[in-house]
Amino acid sequence: MQCEVIDINLTATFNFNPFTDLILEANIEKDGVFSHKAYGVYNGNDNFLLRFSFSEIGKYHYTIISNLTELDGKTGEIIVNPCQKKSGPLVINPENPSKLYYANGTPYQLYAFECDWLFAIDYKSETNKLERLINYFSDNHVNQIIMNVYANDLKFNNESWILDKNLRLEHNLGNDDDIFPFKGSNSNPDFSELNVDFFKHLDKIIKLLDRKNIIAHLMIYVWNKKVNWPDACSIADNMYFDYVVKRYSPFTNILWDISKEALAYGRCDAHYIINRILRLRKLDTYKRLLTVHEYNFCKKYQDLVDIISIQSWDLDIYKETRRLTSLHSNKPVLNLEHGGYEEGPYQVFTGHYTNAKTCLKRNYHIMFAGAYSAYYWQPLSWCITLMPWEATPEPHFDYYKHMIDFFTTYDYSQLYPVDKFGQFSGGGYLLANTENTLVVGYIPKENYGIGIGYVDHFKGIGTYRFFNTITGEYTSKVPLSGKARKIISPFEEDTIVIIDMRA
Incomplete structure (x- = not known):
């Protein structure tokens, strides 16, 4: 099916x-014209995995090139049928480059949640928590999960971040050496091989997310989670990196992130990140x-990235975000992190803001400044996995x-x-x-009321209504008479006013 992963x-x-x-590649043609190259990976025992996906319908022909004698020169055909359920991968629209779209032209209204230890849920046993959690995300309209390929333990400068002394151990997936992308364990790694079972489980996660049209924002590295990584640019490092890119680039729901907090913690420099980007661009066909x-x-290498990631905890998050969206308007x-980490039964990493409504307010401020933001809940965003x-x-x-939804x-x-907007200013x-012809104000x-009386555009046409940011409730639309000087929200919470003068 169109935009579905096909495993051979x-x-x-x-x-x-x-x-x-290993050399395992496939040249893909459509109507006798070269389309793209696909890569295969080792999948355990005597098995190999050749993975494809196609954004366009039609008949495709592939030819395998390999140093495996039994596979070299083999050919096959794939017929791709339409799929109405898929919008395709994320793309940049050159006509509106500050916003994200799906490949079919549908706007992507990003709602991200960070769940760094998603890779470890149900790794050792089938509790059905994984599938239930992804369904929960989908039911709440989450459409992007920020996640690590792998992380080990939630510690910083050898001090635990976890503040709650009543934490039940079954909820803590940190420091589990048996879950590791290489052979051996995090404390005693064997960097000569990868752990295929680890990636088979990650396959399951990416497929479950894809089934729910949730983007996997996949951070390939993380430096502050006590991972025993191989030396930068070593054979083992390249082996891991290439394997991840080859195995997961065919998924249409992948958004690559080279590393969480990439230049922090003294692990690498910009040259290494550039090396990884160029390596990924070559492998990700x-x-x-x-x-x-x-x-x-x-900021320094914006031509190398598609999305500008920031991590700002500023008190005036709106002002700072406006500055950055103006600087990077293209x-x-x-x-990704704005210091708002909603608290729960366990205290994990509190940031600057823990109150749920304050965290929400900061997300709205970021959105109204023209950027996208992310939601964190302490007992699930990191190694604590309380459902x-x-x-x-x-x-x-x-x-x-x-x-x-708004x-x-x-x-x-x-x-x-x-x-x-006219005299509608200073109050939000x-x-x-x-x-x-459409104005929305946070x-x-x-605020007692919103002054609108001298906005020339109104001229007695259109409507206004209010939206309650906490309950999701809308008021009825009220015609703009051209005489009103002030409109007052009926809600006692932060409100969005919608002034709509579209025909």
């Missing part, structure tokens, strides 16, 4: 290291979007579900920050479309 399982004998010395979780790198900007339905009270995924109803891809944050609950 192959069998062959070999007498070399299949992780470092599907051209998935790429970012680096490090603003200083993105790229989508994503604030949301096990918590009392449950985390406020509902707040963010309302947020993304920006789908009022298409975020067509809204841009403005400082002033504003987004407007390019025709100024109004803090402390």
